[in-house]
Amino acid sequence: MRCLRFVPLIVLVTLLSGCQIRVLNPASDTAQTQSNLIYLSFGLMMLVLIVVIILFTRFVYKYRETGERIGCIPGDKKENKLYEIIWTVLPVLLLVVLAVPTVKATYDLTYKSAAGEGFKQDAVNVQVEARQFAWTFTYENGKKSHTELVLPVDKKAALTISSVDVVHSFWVPRLGGKMDAIPGKKTHLAFVPNKQGTYQGKCAEFCGSGHATMRFKARVVSEDEYEKWLRTEGE
Ligand SMILES: [Cu+2]
Incomplete structure (x- = not known):
């Protein structure tokens, strides 16, 4: 029963981590795809874990040291081609199930981001500039903001990200994965925010x-509210 000592620790870690897992609470199409990938890989991992635990428990019980088996050393078993094929093919299949949607999602993102001009035409374009230790968001009409990134809901957002000093990384967990801000280089991030809110x-x-x-706030608002905000004086 010594393992019971760990119960409070497990409860504490669960409570601390489980209150608000932002990447599992997506607010954009990109974040939704990424959250689905997390569920898929977690599901596959649990499948493997459960099968291994069941087999392990079964073998430990079946081959336990009983009266007539004391001091018994098992002899060599003959190879079993069927089992060998099964435990070679199964992991390969699991990897394929994991790899195909992951590679597809990765290329979709790159394509969308790299599509640049095509994607940008009907998107809200924002220049994101990082510096130690602040952000500047510049909109198409020249408006600048240092504390918040404001975007209209259900409209494509195309961010062009750069840095003036060292490498930073732009990340709004509920809107999608990170993108590096690199001095002397421009990187791109594109997504469609689909839930209003402040992230x-x-x-x-x-x-x-x-x-x-x-840190900064990313505020996703209605299109009217966005237009109104865009027309007001910058900071
Ligand atoms: Cu930084």
Whole structure:
């Protein structure tokens, strides 16, 4: 019963981590795809884990040391071609099931981001500039914001990301995966936010002493509200 000592620790970790898992609560098409991939890989992992635990328990019980087996050393077993084929093919199949949607999603994102001009035409284009330790969001009409990224709901957003000093990483967990901000280079991130709300954004690359303070708000609002905000004076 010594293992019971770990119960409070497990409950604590569950409570601390489970309150708000933002990547599993997506608010854009890209974030939805990524969250589906997390569920798929978690499901496959649990499948393997459960099968292994059942087999392990069964074998430990079946081949336990009983009265007549004390000191018994099992002899060599003959090879079993069928079993060998099964445990070679099954992991390959699992990897294929995991790899196909992952590679497809990765290429879709790259394609969407790299599609650049095509995607940008009817998208809200924002220049994102990172510096130690702040962000600047510049809109098509020249409006600048340092504290919040405002986007209209259900409209494509195309971000062009750069840095003026060191490598940073733009990340709004509920809107999709991270993108590096690299000095002297432009990177792209594209998604369609589909839920209104205010989401936390941050720098996801350790960039110096003020890294932890490099946060911003991403606000997804109705199109009317967005137009109104865009026309008001910048900061
Ligand atoms: Cu940073």
